[in-house]
Amino acid sequence: MGTLEGRTAVITGGTAGIGLATARRFVAEGAHVLITGRRAGALDEAVAELGPSATGVRGDAADPAHLAALLTAVRERGRGLDVLFTNAGGGTHTPFGQVSPDEVDDVLTRNLSAPYLTVQTLAPALNEHASIVLMSSIAATAGLPGLGVYSAAKAGARALARTLAVELAGRGVRVNAVSPGYIDTSIDPDVREFVRAGAATIPLARVGRPEEVAAAVLFLASDDASYITGSDLFVDGGRNQV
Ligand code: NAP
Numbered sequence: 001m002g003t004l005e006g007r008t009a010v011i012t013g014g015t016a017g018i019g020l021a022t023a024r025r026f027v028a029e030g031a032h033v034l035i036t037g038r039r040a041g042a043l044d045e046a047v048a049e050l051g052p053s054a055t056g057v058r059g060d061a062a063d064p065a066h067l068a069a070l071l072t073a074v075r076e077r078g079r080g081l082d083v084l085f086t087n088a089g090g091g092t093h094t095p096f097g098q099v100s101p102d103e104v105d106d107v108l109t110r111n112l113s114a115p116y117l118t119v120q121t122l123a124p125a126l127n128e129h130a131s132i133v134l135m136s137s138i139a140a141t142a143g144l145p146g147l148g149v150y151s152a153a154k155a156g157a158r159a160l161a162r163t164l165a166v167e168l169a170g171r172g173v174r175v176n177a178v179s180p181g182y183i184d185t186s187i188d189p190d191v192r193e194f195v196r197a198g199a200a201t202i203p204l205a206r207v208g209r210p211e212e213v214a215a216a217v218l219f220l221a222s223d224d225a226s227y228i229t230g231s232d233l234f235v236d237g238g239r240n241q242v
Contacts, residue, residue, distance in 0.1 A: 002030030003222045008079050010034045010070065012061045012118055013088030015042040017185030018135075021210035022085060022217050027053045029218060034073055036061060036088065061088040061114035067121040080127040083221040086115035086157075087135045091150030093194060104149050111135075111153035116160060128172045131221045134161045136177040136232060138240045154179075158232050165230035174229040176220045181236025182207040203238035 009026050013019040014035025023033045027050050034055045037043045047056040057073050059066025074081050089111040092103060115134050126132075139147050140155035161177040168175055182198035184207045199207050216235045219225055234240060 002028065003218060003224070004083065005030030006079075007031045007082035008034070008074065008077055009083035009085065009221065010036075010074065010081060010122060011085045011087055012036045012114070015039065015046040018180065018183060018210045018213045018217075019085070019087040020046055022087065022214040023050055023054065025211070025214040025218050026083070026221070027051070029222075031083065032077065034070065034077075036066070036070065061086070061118055062109045064117065064121070067117055070118075071121055071125060074122065074125045080130075081122055081125040082127050082130050083133075084119065084122055084126070084130070085133045085135070085217055085221070086118050088114060089135055089153075091139070091147055091153075093146040093190075095146055096148055099149060107149040108153050108156075111150060112156040112160075115157055119160075119164060123168070126168075126171065126173055129223075129226075130171075130173045131225070132161075132164065132168070132173065132175040133217050133220045134158070134164075134175065134177045136161075136179045138179055138181045138234065138236050140179060141240050161232065162230050169229065174220075174225065176225070176228060176230065177232040178213065178216055178220065179232050179234045179236065179240075180208060180213045181234070181239040183210055183213055183235075184208065185210055198239070201239060202236070203242055206237065208235060208237055 009031045014023045015037035026033050043056040047054045057070050134157045136158040137154040139151040158177045164175040182195045213235045
């Protein structure tokens with residue numbers, strides 16, 4: 001029997017990278033996953049690959065109308081929600097002095113407002129003993145040039161995990177953050193170069209694989225982590241630990 005047998009999970013941004021790797025792992029462990037993403041083609045492809053244990057709900061994780069549709073999709077399954085992984089997000093690499101007001105808003109919206117609103121909207125559907133995993137990053141606890149707004153947003157997501165861990169504890173819901181280091185996901189050559197260059201600062205001397213983050217998220221989502229809440233699990237090859 002799989003670790004998540006019979007459970008229902010939502011993964012925002014589940015069509016590529018860490019989100020898709022986590023969706024694959026959750027399905028392999030017996031869950032039904034509802035995945036989201038903005039691009040219809042990518043969503044259709046991911047759902048086709050994942051098979052009958054996956055449902056796609058297209059939209060932007062910061063859009064309240066999309067989040068309401070996601071809640072409806074969860075309710076239509078009729079089993080409540082056991083796992084919520086707010087993975088959708090991403091950043092821009094812009095020197096501090098060149099960041100525009102729109103870029104500040106965009107990066108904060110994608111990485112902080114979106115997870116906040118996602119949890120707030122889906123909270124009524126959470127089952128007792130559900131698990132929420134909020135995507136943070138090593139950027140929240142390291143100074144990385146050009147990532148100021150992104151780092152602040154991810155630090156906000158980590159802080160949110162602490163507050164929600166307390167606010168939702170009465171319902172038996174656990175809330176944790178996951179903080180990946182340099183993970184090889186992007187198809188953008190500039191981002192790939194940034195991630196690969198980061199390997200020089202990592203004790204394990206390599207970038208991580210999305211599947212290695214998925215394994216950590218699975219642990220936090222599962223009953224194996226039944227006494228863990230409010231924490232931040234780093235999956236960074238030791239980058240921020242030594
Ligand atoms: P990725 O390969 O670019 O995949 C991002 C996924 O999220 C895609 O499915 C994308 O689909 C979806 N997405 C992006 N923005 C969205 C939005 N506003 N609403 C709904 N879906 C959205 O990214 P990744 O590298 O796996 O990163 C996933 C998360 O991990 C992000 O929050 C990122 O900040 C964080 N992270 C990544 C690393 C790393 O080194 N890769 C390290 C630390 C933290 P659409 O484009 O179709 O929407």
